[in-house]
Amino acid sequence: MTSDTSDVEVAAPPHRGRIATAQRVVVKVGSSSLTGAGGGRLHRPALDALVDALAARRLTGSQVLLVSSGAIAAGLGPLGLAKRPWELAMQQAAASVGQGALLAAYQDAFARHGLTVGQVLLTADDVTRRSHYTNAKRTFDRLLELGIVPVVNENDTVATQEIRFGDNDRLAALVSHLVGADALVLLTDVDALYDGAPRRAGSRRVPLVATAADLDDIEIGGTGSAVGSGGMLTKVEAASIAGAAGIPTLLTSAEQVVPGLAGADVGTVFAPSATRRASRKLWLAHATTARGRLVIDEGAVRALTHRRTSLLPAGVVAIEGSFGGGDAVDVCGPDGTVVARGLVNYASAELPKLLGRSTRELARAYGPEYEREVIHRDDLVIL
């Protein structure tokens, strides 16, 4: 930068500064960045270069969590598969073979820097159900206290089609919530978000997404490689989930990880959309999959959104779906707009007889255990 005082000095964008100084950073790397041109085996030089950059950051005192894809891709070669299989059982077999190879490579690569890794395999349930969530959080906290680098992936071998994340972008965003990260870094095979297909002439890098409106004119497409899964869409969603917790996201390529982590003007930074909210509420909003819907009347909508009350049976007019007590459900107004999400205290089979009735009346009719709310306000997040 010139010292000429007539120049207006442009301060480094604050979000890039936050990435450079983040004390706790979650870094996610995609399959395509870890596999060679053929896609079916780990590309050790690429993995080693990534580990060198992360180890350097770790050794400056930051805590680094790595969310690494690549299990399925790494299992293709050993199983003699030319491309990612479509069948779930075959993907799981590939992941089972590949995850071992992946972790062994990380163990070895981090050991060159005197660092130890700890494997954490998560299913969607582990970041959805309250007891599992707390347990996963405790494990991460302890690993980080011990100076370990957690290496996280989805537990592909047991995740079924219905419950799996499928891509690791959202998982990385949820892990960043879970551990209260200061920054999320998504590494992929393109150096940034582009305003059109990245390899098309004329497409331009988007250096900053300050608000969701900045995405309006951007063509956000699917995966560009044979081994990736979500494409740009899941990365933009992940950045939005992280942003809702006050966490900035940097999206760039694995090759740009060193300047990216240093706060240089590479890749795309997604500014957070909010200041930090309590993580359990965020988890409720983003990690849970709604198993059903409760339709509530206008008065209940007002009570929930303006007075932040619990949802009582008297305000519920209809139920949709089949769910158990403790499951997540969406709460909608009379026009079908989703106003909240929460953990319901009753199973769908129990609810019909309670609708529209006061808790006092229900307690008289069915006993004191029916005096409880349909959703307690601590288990309710307004959307």
Ligand SMILES: Nc1ncnc2c1ncn2[C@@H]1O[C@H](COP(=O)(O)OP(=O)(O)O)[C@@H](O)[C@H]1O
């Ligand atoms: N607007 C866009 N800007 C940049 N990349 C995009 C865009 N739309 C789609 N993509 C594609 O997203 C791909 C990255 O996603 P993916 O293949 O799932 O990677 P990973 O395996 O790292 O998760 C890029 O290779 C690119 O082809």
Ligand SMILES: N[C@@H](CCC(=O)OP(=O)(O)O)C(=O)O
């Ligand atoms: N858990 C899977 C990740 C799925 C996947 O392809 O993710 P990504 O490359 O990040 O789009 C694996 O390890 O193969």
